[in-house]
Amino acid sequence: DMGGHDTYMHKEISEQADAVDRVLRGRIDDRFSTVHLGGLNLDAREARGIRRVKILGCGTSYHAGMIGAQLIEELARIPADAEPASEFRYRNPVVDPDTLYVAVSQSGETYDVLAAVQELKRKGARVLGVVNVVGSAIAREADGGMYVHAGPEVCVVSTKCFTNTVVAFALLALHLGRIRDLSVSDGKRLIEGLRKLPAQIAEILKTEDEIKKIAEEYAGAQSMMFIGRVRGYPVALEASLKLKEISYIHAEAYPASELKHGPLALIEPALPTVAIVPDDELLEKNRAALEEIKARSGRILAVAHREQEKADHTIVVPKNETELDPILMGIPLQLLAYHTALAMGRDIDKPRNLAKSVTVE
């Protein structure tokens, strides 16, 4: 049942305020300015003993894991990184007993992720699952974890699950942070930020008409560039994947800082750039990148917290706490991919060559 929407993708994008409300529900502990995550099966002493966090996933879940790794490093100050599960399992990785492994999967059935989890368990590692589908293979195989509670996702491309997975990682990072060195006041600040998310998502969704107009302008492009820095880079990667999957427009995502090391050679009027430009400590650096692109007559769409004068269009998103900003900046770009594909007459819910869950090697 599409509930009045023309596609599941549109329905699922529209459900995100409620979905985020669900992942937060019952988990916030105001007394200690932290969050409760009962299913982790990880006590405080064990949590303090973690020396690294390694996050494994594929596709969109990998991108959510990249943001998760940044959140864990930032809030809990534990070295963390994300890697595609498929790469990890084929390279005979060093499995370390002081590392917490986290497997991320919407379906909980992706074979590459499941195989990585099984290999890790065979070697005695501790593995948590961040999964949407309750009772799925990865959820059962993991030592503990958290459900992202996005509700059923039918469209082949993931939208609301991406957003909810990132919020789930923010909760995990806050939880680990408050067991370690994150202060009460930072805990409070982030909890307030988390509570604001559903209303801010609703606000973003109201700008759909504006995004649709921009999408119709870009619909004919041969190729598009996506750039972001630090927190914005995984957002750029995910937005570029979304566009590729449903519009079949070729897209590349680069850290903005890498532009001058090669991809700047591609910039010309026919290659539009989507730039993630949050109001954070890197704002001036990002503005300089926009100038570089403008100097080569590149068209720019900025996703930012305020109008960017170097950009041809700016989608302004509401500001949250800096650490949580990437959660919101991805949402307008889901709509951008959607309306671009729609303008091109694509079969949005069932893009060619793709399956909802990849249960084979």
Ligand code: M6R
């Ligand atoms: O179910 P999973 O999260 O494990 O799926 C992983 C990827 O196959 C999935 O995210 C894929 O990239 C989607 N088509 C993204 O829109």
